[in-house]
Amino acid sequence: MLQALGIQSVEELFADIPRDIRFNRELDITPAMPEPELVKYMKGLAGKNVNFDTHVSFLGAGVYQHYIPSVVNHVISRSEFYTAYTPYQPEISQGELQAIFEFQTMVCELTGMEVANSSMYDGPTAMAEASMMAAGHTGKKRVVVSRAVHPEARDILKTYAYGQGVEVEEVGYNRDGVTDLEALTQTVDDTVGAVVVQYPNFFGNMEDLAEIEKWVHGKGALLIVKANPVALGILEAPGKLGADIVVGDMQPFGIHAAFGGPHCGYFATTAKLMRKMPGRIVGQTKDEEGKRGFVLTLQAREQHIRREKATSNICSNQALNALAASVALTALGKQGVQEMAMMNLQKAHYAKKEFAKAKGMEIVFAAPFFNEFVIKLPKEVNNVNKALLGKGFIGGYDLGRSYPELDGHVLIAVTELRTKQEIDSLVKEMEAIIHA
Numbered sequence: 052m053l054q055a056l057g058i059q060s061v062e063e064l065f066a067d068i069p070r071d072i073r074f075n076r077e078l079d080i081t082p083a084m085p086e087p088e089l090v091k092y093m094k095g096l097a098g099k100n101v102n103f104d105t106h107v108s109f110l111g112a113g114v115y116q117h118y119i120p121s122v123v124n125h126v127i128s129r130s131e132f133y134t135a136y137t138p139y140q141p142e143i144s145q146g147e148l149q150a151i152f153e154f155q156t157m158v159c160e161l162t163g164m165e166v167a168n169s170s171m172y173d174g175p176t177a178m179a180e181a182s183m184m185a186a187g188h189t190g191k192k193r194v195v196v197s198r199a200v201h202p203e204a205r206d207i208l209k210t211y212a213y214g215q216g217v218e219v220e221e222v223g224y225n226r227d228g229v230t231d232l233e234a235l236t237q238t239v240d241d242t243v244g245a246v247v248v249q250y251p252n253f254f255g256n257m258e259d260l261a262e263i264e265k266w267v268h269g270k271g272a273l274l275i276v277k278a279n280p281v282a283l284g285i286l287e288a289p290g291k292l293g294a295d296i297v298v299g300d301m302q303p304f305g306i307h308a309a310f311g312g313p314h315c316g317y318f319a320t321t322a323k324l325m326r327k328m329p330g331r332i333v334g335q336t337k338d339e340e341g342k343r344g345f346v347l348t349l350q351a352r353e354q355h356i357r358r359e360k361a362t363s364n365i366c367s368n369q370a371l372n373a374l375a376a377s378v379a380l381t382a383l384g385k386q387g388v389q390e391m392a393m394m395n396l397q398k399a400h401y402a403k404k405e406f407a408k409a410k411g412m413e414i415v416f417a418a419p420f421f422n423e424f425v426i427k428l429p430k431e432v433n434n435v436n437k438a439l440l441g442k443g444f445i446g447g448y449d450l451g452r453s454y455p456e457l458d459g460h461v462l463i464a465v466t467e468l469r470t471k472q473e474i475d476s477l478v479k480e481m482e483a484i485i486h487a
Contacts, residue, residue: 111464163290255423305379
């Protein structure tokens with residue numbers, strides 16, 4: 052390389068950088084190791100991680116431990132899927148295109164919407180994209196979001212909005228742990244382009260989408276719903292309740308928690324908003340011989356050309372994770388998804404009932420909920436969770452991290468994988484810890 056550049060040394064390569072601002076010492080890192088020794092060392096570091104194999108998890112807050120059919124990993128590990136990126140050449144990408152088409156179809160069935168794209172990076176960015184699309188479609192630069200929406204998703208929304216000159220306003224939640232409808236009606240007027248709520252919300256509680264929809268559409272705004280896809284197995288689909296855009300994360304279906312990602316966002320909308328939707332849409336067609344085939348019907352590469360007039364500059368998707376979700380949903384089937392959702396509901400309600408019996412712990416919200424609920428502890432949540440780790444449990448989410456007014460409150464998640472014995476043991480251990 053030096054010869055090709057016409058220079059004699061690496062020192063000559065950096066000659067234009069003043070010596071006094073260069074890094075003039077050795078990097079403070081450990082010396083190189085032989086490969087076997089390095090592998091052993093890295094395994095030792097990895098072994099310090101707490102994970103779902105070593106501990107029983109009651110942590111949710113947006114990423115959940117669910118049953119993953121074994122067929123999922125077998126399919127997504129195939130090299131033709133594992134290495135696939137964007138299927139620009141449909142003649143050699145039929146498998147990938149069909150998988151995405153099936154993903155879109157299943158998202159539409161779950162959400163009750165007319166069109167879904169070929170997935171997005173994750174749920175929070177899908178929510179932010181939906182909000183910016185709504186602001187652009189309505190021409191109104193105000194977006195109202197409930198504080199009962201995931202706090203990290205709200206932060207991402209504000210980041211997106213800042214760059215596009217969109218004003219984000221938050222409305223609070225009431226003592227039942229759901230969006231304060233009175234505050235919402237006072238905040239939403241004719242200058243608001245979209246209202247964002249979560250279903251179930253961050254506290255696990257059920258929002259009254261039908262009531263919210265009346266006010267939102269009455270003011271000419273769009274209703275954006277961030278929904279847990281597992282819950283949609285038994286809840287009324289947001290599309291049936293008047294939602295204009297439904298977004299979320301498909302992580303609960305076939306995608307490992309993976310210490311926080313990567314996951315797979317879904318984005319579904321009404322047909323009238325289809326051409327303003329970010330990302331791509333895979334469509335079904337026939338070739339010249341009449342055989343069924345798949346193509347990219349709508350794709351966002353035009354947005355590179357449209358620049359500032361583009362609705363979004365999202366062009367990539369999470370194809371491998373979307374495939375994982377598709378395989379999981381196919382393996383579960385409609386009845387399986389319903390059963391999975393019902394098990395989440397029933398086990399979480401059993402856990403809440405047992406916590407209500409325990410001494411020193413208080414159930415906070417009375418609203419109907421899905422698989423997460425909030426309890427108040429007499430001790431710092433962080434200290435309780437540390438003690439639980441020593442007992443083999445991953446405790447709930449410390450709500451004081453995101454809601455100062457909920458300091459000392461913990462969000463407990465119960466999925467279909469948790470057993471009665473595990474739930475009973477958690478209640479017993481937490482009761483012992485807070486009274487120690």
